[in-house]
Amino acid sequence: MGPLLEVKNLKKHFSVNKGSIFNKNVGTLKAVDDVSFEVYKGETLGLVGESGCGKSTAGRCILRLIEPTEGEISFEGRDLRALNAKDIRRARKDLQMVFQDPYASLNPRMKVRDIISEPILLHGITRGREVQNRVAKLLDVVGLAPYHADRYAHEFSGGQRQRIGIARALAVEPKLVVCDEPVSALDVSIQAQVINLMEDLQREFDLTFIFIAHDLSVVHHISDRVAVMYLGRVVEIAGYSELYKNSQHPYTKALLSAIPVANPKLKKERIVLKGDVMSPIDLPPGCNFHNRCPHAAAVCKETAPVLKDIGNGHKVACHMI
Amino acid sequence: MSETVLNLNDTQQPRNETRESKGLWADAFNRIVRSKSSLIGLIIVAIFLLVALVAPVIAPYDPINDSDLVKRLEEPSGQHIMGRDSQGRDIFSRLIYGSRISVQIGVISVSFALILGVSLGAAAGYYGRWLDGIIMRAMDILLAFPSVLLAIAITAVLGPELRNAMIAIGVVYTPHFARIVRSTVLSVKAAEYIEAARSIGCSDLRIIMRHVLPNCIAPIIVQTTLSVGTAILDAAALSFLGLGAQPPTPEWGAMLSDGRSYIQKAPHVMIFPGMAIMFVVLGFNLLGDGLRDALDPRLKQ
Numbered sequence: 001m002g003p004l005l006e007v008k009n010l011k012k013h014f015s016v017n018k019g020s021i022f023n024k025n026v027g028t029l030k031a032v033d034d035v036s037f038e039v040y041k042g043e044t045l046g047l048v049g050e051s052g053c054g055k056s057t058a059g060r061c062i063l064r065l066i067e068p069t070e071g072e073i074s075f076e077g078r079d080l081r082a083l084n085a086k087d088i089r090r091a092r093k094d095l096q097m098v099f100q101d102p103y104a105s106l107n108p109r110m111k112v113r114d115i116i117s118e119p120i121l122l123h124g125i126t127r128g129r130e131v132q133n134r135v136a137k138l139l140d141v142v143g144l145a146p147y148h149a150d151r152y153a154h155e156f157s158g159g160q161r162q163r164i165g166i167a168r169a170l171a172v173e174p175k176l177v178v179c180d181e182p183v184s185a186l187d188v189s190i191q192a193q194v195i196n197l198m199e200d201l202q203r204e205f206d207l208t209f210i211f212i213a214h215d216l217s218v219v220h221h222i223s224d225r226v227a228v229m230y231l232g233r234v235v236e237i238a239g240y241s242e243l244y245k246n247s248q249h250p251y252t253k254a255l256l257s258a259i260p261v262a263n264p265k266l267k268k269e270r271i272v273l274k275g276d277v278m279s280p281i282d283l284p285p286g287c288n289f290h291n292r293c294p295h296a297a298a299v300c301k302e303t304a305p306v307l308k309d310i311g312n313g314h315k316v317a318c319h320m321i
Numbered sequence: 322m323s324e325t326v327l328n329l330n331d332t333q334q335p336r337n338e339t340r341e342s343k344g345l346w347a348d349a350f351n352r353i354v355r356s357k358s359s360l361i362g363l364i365i366v367a368i369f370l371l372v373a374l375v376a377p378v379i380a381p382y383d384p385i386n387d388s389d390l391v392k393r394l395e396e397p398s399g400q401h402i403m404g405r406d407s408q409g410r411d412i413f414s415r416l417i418y419g420s421r422i423s424v425q426i427g428v429i430s431v432s433f434a435l436i437l438g439v440s441l442g443a444a445a446g447y448y449g450r451w452l453d454g455i456i457m458r459a460m461d462i463l464l465a466f467p468s469v470l471l472a473i474a475i476t477a478v479l480g481p482e483l484r485n486a487m488i489a490i491g492v493v494y495t496p497h498f499a500r501i502v503r504s505t506v507l508s509v510k511a512a513e514y515i516e517a518a519r520s521i522g523c524s525d526l527r528i529i530m531r532h533v534l535p536n537c538i539a540p541i542i543v544q545t546t547l548s549v550g551t552a553i554l555d556a557a558a559l560s561f562l563g564l565g566a567q568p569p570t571p572e573w574g575a576m577l578s579d580g581r582s583y584i585q586k587a588p589h590v591m592i593f594p595g596m597a598i599m600f601v602v603l604g605f606n607l608l609g610d611g612l613r614d615a616l617d618p619r620l621k622q
Contacts, residue, residue, distance in 0.1 A: 065519055092522040104513035109535040118531075119521035168521065 002077065003038035004208050005062065005176055010035045010071035012057050016281055027281040031057040032068075033232035036307070039176065044202065044209040046223030046240070048216060048255070052280065054232040055212045056100075059178045062210070063095050064088050075176070093123045096174035100181040102161035106153035112139075112164055113149035119171045138167040141204075143197060159190035163197065170201065178210045183218060195221050216259050220244075225313075228252045231280060231288040234307065238314035248316040250293050287319065295320045352615035359611020365604025373420040382411040384418040384571040394587040404589045407579055408569070412590065415571035416597050422572050423601060426487055426556040427549040433491030434552075435545060438498025443529050443537075445499065446506030457503065460496035468493045469558055476564040483556075483572070486565035490552050501544050505537040512536075539616035546612055550605025557598050573598050 012032040017023045032054040039045045047055045061068040064080060073080045075095065083091055099105035106115055116135045120126060126134055136146040142163040153161055162182060169177055179198070183191040199222060202209060213219050219226055220240060227237040228251065236249040247253050254271040275292045278284075287293070290300040299319050307315040353359045372379065382401075389409040397404040403412035445456040463471065475489035476482075509515065510533060518532045557574030559565035566572030568579070573594045580590030 060516075063520055065516055089522040089524065092520060097517070097520040099513050099517055101513055105517045107514045107518070107532055107536070109538075118518075118523070122522050122527075165517070168517070172521070 004041045004076060005039040005210075006072075006074045007038070007058075007062065008036050008072040008074075010058060010061055010073065011069045012054070012061055012066060013069045029281050030232050030283060031280070032061060033283075035071075035229070035232070035234050037227050037234060037237060039208055039210060041175075041208055042202075042206060043224040044211050044222050046219035046226040047210060047212045047229060048214060048219050048226060049229035050214060050277070052277070053229045055214075055229050056180050058229070059097070059180050059210060059212050062178060063092065063097055065097070090123075093172045094175045096169035096172065096177045098162075098165050098169050098177060098179045098182045101185050102158050102165055103185070105165055106161055108152065108154055110152070111149065112151055112153065115153070115164060116149075116167050116171050119168060123172050125172060134171070138171055141170070141201065142167045157190075158186050159194060162186060162190075162194050166194075166198065166201070170205065170207075173205070174207070176208045176210065178212070180212045181214065182211075184213065184215065191218065198222065216255055220259075228255065231277060231283070233288060233304075233317065234315075235289065235318070236314075236316045237307070239312070242312055242314050246314070248310065248314070248321050249318050250295055250320075251289050287317075349612070349615040353608075353611045356611055356614065358607050359615070362604045362607025362609075362611055365600055366608050369420055369601050369604060370424065372417055373424040376417045376421050380414040380417040382414040384410065384415040385569045387411060387414070394583055394590060396587070397589055403593045404587070406576065406590050407583060412576070412593050415576060416573070416593060419571045419573045419576065419594070419597070420601075422483070422566060422570065423553045423556070426483075426490070427553050427605075430487040430490035430552045430556070431494065431545055431548045433488065434494035434498055434548065435541070437491070438495040439502050439534070439541065441495070442499035442502030443506050443534060446503040447510060447525070447529055447533060453503070456499065460499045463492070463496045464500075469555060472555055472559060473562065473564060476559055481564045481567065483560075483566040483570065486556055486559045489559070490555050493555070494548050494552065497548065498541070498544060501540050502537055505540050506533055509533050509536045543609055543613040543616065546605055547609035550602040550609065553605070554598060554602045 010032055011030070011034060014029040014031060015025050016027040016029055018026050035058055037045065047058065049055045057066060060066040062073055068081065071081070075091070080088065080091060113132070113135055116138055117131050120131055120134055135149055139146055139148055144160065144163055153164065156164065182198070183194050186194060195218065198209070201207060209222070211219065211222055223240050225237065225239050226243050227234050228249065229235065230251050236243065236247065236252045243252065244256065247256055254273050257269060257271040273292045278288060278291055286301040286303060287305050290296045293300065297319065305317040305319050307317045308321065309315050310321065353363055387410060389405070391409065392405055393407055393409040395401060395405040395409070401411050401413065403416065406412050406415065441456050441460070445453040472486070472489040472493050475492060476485050479485035479488065515528060515532055518528045523532070556565055557572070557577065560572045560574030561578040563578065566575045568575060576594040577591055580587070580594070583590050
């Protein structure tokens with residue numbers, strides 16, 4: 001069976017302009033540069049990387065909330081980039097999103113009932129009285145009570161709000177849910193609750209997740225496979241346990257070494273990267289990581305490495321492997 | 322296990338629903354009543370609207386036909402508490418009926434500006450780019466003229482009539498609404514819940530109507546209230562100049578203009594309409610300022 005979602009050579013470039021009347025293009029920001037990956041039905045793909053590496057942009061490009069510059073996004077064999085405005089709105093029935101900030105992602109002027117029923121009505125899932133039954137059921141599924149439907153979003157805590165956001169995404173029975181750092185704005189104790197909830201829902205509704213995060217321990221909990229991004233490119237992609245045990249890319253190694261271990265006696269070698277991330281505007285050719293890489297060679301400054309399969313679906317983009 | 326326990330704590334004790342769901346408006350009303358100046362504004366506006374509503378019941382005489390030229394410019398007395406005007410008509414009755422015309426002017430001209438200004442401002446703010454440029458430059462051109470001068474020019478072109486004066490005032494007030502709505506739309510548009518609305522499949526029109534504009538409502542209400550007051554003032558100015566309501570319509574500005582020639586001999590003919598205009602405009606301004614503070618404390622500057 002083919003993948004549910006296939007992203008090929010996805011690019012999103014923003015031009016950086018100066019001046020208000022005579023716009024002068026002073027550079028190109030490659031937020032997402034040649035990213036390819038597949039997502040299979042029922043799995044969770046973790047998309048990790050530091051702030052500004054383009055993971056959220058990539059997620060939004062898949063739903064076409066941001067128009068990609070180039071590339072191919074095929075969902076169940078259908079090219080999403082070829083759809084017109086009306087068809088992409090329809091296609092969003094199958095593709096949903098859970099947002100990062102539960103305080104900003106719910107309309108403050110709408111009751112929870114209206115927030116959750118809006119997608120149901122828009123896509124004509126049910127009509128009339130059934131809609132309210134469905135809202136009540138969705139609230140129950142995410143662990144809220146039916147009387148919560150008549151409240152406004154500001155009356156809830158962060159964790160409860162995120163549950164409302166999840167209920168809204170699930171309202172249309174989507175096949176794929178892009179979760180854009182859904183727990184990073186929550187307290188750690190609430191994070192675990194929400195992640196457990198998402199895992200339960202995935203099992204119950206046969207969902208496929210793209211789980212964007214900057215926290216590997218969160219990704220560890222939920223992901224089947226992980227793609228590591230650095231400055232707009234995927235540097236390594238593998239099953240989680242494979243990645244954990246057998247990471248190849250120096251950036252992934254550094255990231256993994258930063259996960260704290262709950263055993264003070266265990267001494268771990270910590271890889272501390274030197275230098276800063278390069279400016280994403282007008283990147284030089286070559287590997288984006290070459291200025292911080294401990295193993296950088298001359299070739300790294302000249303040509304960008306491509307993802308190579310090293311077996312078991314483990315792919316790495318590095319000249320030194 | 323721990324999850325269920327936490328959940329119970331989360332969901333216990335449903336808070337008082339009536340107080341919670343009315344939230345914003347109940348709070349706003351409380352704040353208006355608590356502030357002295359906005360309470361005065363509210364009372365003036367309420368009296369004004371009430372008088373307009375029951376004018377035929379409370380007016381002692383007919384505003385146009387009950388004239389007695391022999392007793393013209395008669396001073397205030399027990400029978401005519403504000404005296405008679407140049408045609409011998411009861412000024413008090415004419416003021417009462419005039420409030421109906423002022424309400425009409427305020428509502429119609431401001432609604433005109435509201436509908437036009439909000440649509441233009443929302444389109445400019447939401448779509449941005451060249452549409453924003455075209456709309457807002459057009460609004461800047463309208464704003465470049467002094468408002469009364471522009472209104473005079475428009476009524477002069479359309480012809481001196483109350484209806485045309487209302488259209489002129491509507492046009493003059495449109496850019497104020499467009500500007501305020503545009504800037505509010507720009508800030509609301511960037512919110513994550515707008516992106517969420519797109520992600521669930523809302524069309525642009527639906528996003529503007531259901532998600533963007535409801536979150537711009539506070540500044541729109543404040544601007545509407547303030548505009549009703551100044552629109553009444555501007556309409557009075559146009560009528561005073563003979564470009565708005567025509568005699569014998571009991572319009573306040575026209576009454577003021579009528580009494581102008583007798584200011585030395587019979588000042589009451591001018592004083593009462595002048596005071597009526599002043600109080601109504603004051604009332605709307607106080608209420609508008611109060612609403613601004615009550616609906617959104619951040620707008621205070």
